[in-house]
Amino acid sequence: MAAGTKTVGQALVEILEANDVDTVFGIPGVHTVELYRGLAGSNIRHVTPRHEQGAGFMADGYARVSGKPGVCIVITGPGLTNTITAMAQAYQDSVPMLVISGVNARATLGRGRGQLHELPDQRGMMATLALMSHTLLDPNELPDVMERAFLLLRSGRRGPVHIEIPIDVMGLPIELGPISSPIISGPRCDISSLLDIAIKCQEATRAVILCGGGAITAAPGIEILAERLDAPIVTTVNARGLFYGHPLSVPASPSLRAVRTLLSQADLVLALGTQMGQTDYDINNDKGFPVIENLVRVDIDAAQLARGPTGQVAVHSTVNNLVDDLLSEIGGAKASHGGAARAELTRKAARAELDNKMRCEIDILETIRDTLPGCIIVGDSTQAVYAGNFYYDAGRIRGWFNAATGYGALGYGPAAAIGASLADPSASVVCLTGDGGLQFSLAELGSARDAGAKVIFLVWNNDGYEEIKNYMIDRDIQPLGVHPTPPDFLKIADAYGLPAVRLDAISQLPEALLAASETDGPSLIEIHQHHTRGATA
Template identity: 50%
Template sequence: MRTVGERLVEGLAARGVKVVFGIPGVHTVELYRGLSESPVRHVTARHEQGCAFMADGYARASGQPGVAFVITGPGITNALTAMAQSRQDSVPVLVISGVNRRDSLGRGLGRLHELPDQAAMVRALCPTRQITAPEDVGPVLDWAWALLTTGRPGPVHIEVPTDVMPLPCPPLAPPAALAEQPVPGADALARAAELLNRAARPVILVGGGARGQQAALQALAEKLDAPVIQTTNARGMMHGHPLTVPASPSLAVVRDLITGADQVLAIGTELGQTDYDMYADGGLPDLSSMIRIDRDGAQLGRWTTALALLGDAGATMAALLPLLTPHAAQGAPRAEDTRHRARAVLGELSPTMPGQLDMVEAIRAALPGCQIIGDSTQPIYAGNLYYDHDRPGGWFNAATGYGALGFGPGAAVGAAMARPDLKTVCLVGDGGLQFSPGELRTAVDERLPITFLVWNNAAFREIAEAMRGANTEVIGCHPSPLRLEPFAAACDLPFTSVPQDPDVLHWALSQPQDGPRLIEIRVTL
């Protein structure tokens, strides 16, 4: 009879899991026994934080839960930072870890990798359950999948004691049927349609909760003739469309568009500070009269609204669409004016931002339809303020929500594993690269078509500028950067160094690529 560890892997495969990201340890041997005869592929990271970042990137690029295997103790504590990023950005990630044998838990016996209460530590961040007996395996996986695929997604943790993992386990029952995505009732939909039909100047706010629903969003926007303001995690959903506003609602000119609306429709967005008030100036317009669509009831209760619709973004937009009357064409000029003013204002925020955006746009021009996965670095900050990507779901980064530095390399590996048919770009600063340099070797091992594009300004430049702006002495912001050419050689990566020039960057990105590569952008003031 197969063991608990083997059945766990079997249960993951039955739920459609194709890849897990992990680092094996003595506490997870039985999971790896399960992998040996499984269709599930294992990708070895270089750090447990990287495992969970890879699972995050995989989930965002594939639309399916990402899965990571880590050991008890330091394995799970290393993964917690990445899990927090997934929580803030509503990304479905399952982390399966070991935990010490049941009769030792909480007793302070000095066991290897011991924690006082591992489950309690994780529970402060996300849901967690322990498999305490073989008969728990199937029900716990069903519980995890329900959380990962319904309501507001995020990280979920399962821990398996070392004395339970090798126990004989009978065959699992088939996975439980997943719940239907919620749709608001007919009365609520009719009320929403009434409010929208009588609006002369509607505006749509759309966030990451609408990812994958670009056709429904475009149809809705066109029928309402409503400009669509996209948060960072929604970029690319309406690339190049006359109604699109790929600019942050933290910008005053975008807020002006919201203020001038007589009806705001917010879809799949938590209205979080890093998108709507990143400068913490409190200038976000009053949204108390908005209509809000979200599949998380708790999230709906956090804002005053005229109407809250509990439902899946795509299903709710599809149900709402036939109830709407076509609006007169005036939204496109309003959107165009906002786009023009938003781009112009970036130079007022920082004189370097337009040049940084030119570099981001050079990536899109050289590699159309690619995935751009960002770390916390200056051109990513600029792009989050204003950038229209050409692939839905193809622009995401850690410079929103939790803001974990070092996200980019691991997340790019996960995204490339999910979409090996696409070119993937990891845009990371020289400082962020030093948080997770080992994940470049994983890209080499897997021969992934990733361009690691390093924005090398030899500093934590954004932090240094914030210190100067606060009239504070700049301290700790100039760690010595890696010498990138020998570093690339050590990683067996082709290397190119270019100045901050969009034409030269376009040329470098257009060169033939076979597997991963590293391109340095030398930044000068």
């Protein structure tokens, strides 16, 4: 091979490094080994999950905490289809994820001759849930394809991007020139709409701000805006922790009556970077979210603005750009409209609205937060997580996220927590998972050990799928299929070399958390909903 010439696999690694990728998740196979050429000599860390779905969930957790795209490398066929669930979760929650897969040799594609790992149309299948799916047929297209991929991952509504490379292309030569990393500013509100919103802000006396996951990077500006308007700030699940402890913060679900009352009484509602989807705004599916006629919606995705609810003003802009421009227009004077009192009243009413069991579970979440300041809680679909989605004030930005939103993939938490820990090794990461959900991803305990990820696996054990059992009972359906027998999690942890403890009482939780946080790697704590004293009201 001529000097300066690289294989596609080697060039791919250089392009990833040039785009600030420092970690990739994947399980190598004979269909992808050429993509690994050059990886060992790079500065990129490779993390091996026990299942490709885990690779996707790890990339998801890594992306949410780091703010950078999570990257997976998986084999063609089953490796890629195993990753689909994680990609769907990332799509629904707008998480940037780059999935690089193999595909069979170019001459075999679409012929149906029974090639190993063959799918009828792998790229066509992936195009249904990816922002982009591309088959690299010509090695010289690699730089342009990767540039387009990273543009999508960094601009517009985030989500998964898929690139597949035929096995006969991976080892072909390519001359790699300078690698560009474009600067992206994002869409911006037009001046007429901006002035209209500024007037609305100046005239409002009962303004409220709604923040979704798209508002995370604009948090400092939003805090200034809220204080100038004296407006309570309601945070959805993926925005929790943006304004921890702030007197204007309302860390409660818009599905609750108290929050809906706050919004219906407002004379201006600014909805910033929120999809306004069912899992945040109508968890109970009661169709009770109020029609807000004085709604201003701001979203980076123009298509999302058209899906409703319709705002009086719909602004296609990044939240950062809109907030910066709006602050320049409304001036620096702070209004005084009783915003903190309205926020406090809503917080108290929202918490009181929940049943005793949920309030007890929220107390446990707050114990975790207060025992481990600055911790990140990564949740699976389990009862304590549902309670926290209704009401929980996370102690930091990106300090609370879970799969009980959007796509709702069970088994998300363990692998996503590993990704989160690798993205921020200085943080205490707690994976809050149920006995049912952990069994979906049980082997990832070994992945955490291999990676040295300091994850505390906090298992909420109720001997089955209790949320579904209760749902059946409430609808006069005989519970069936909801009692899968859990293993002895302490023995499983011991088999993987993790220290583990089962709590007799919730009062032991702070001591157990502190002990776990001092270990060099992962650990496990089990709370049994029916046997651990204080786990339920």
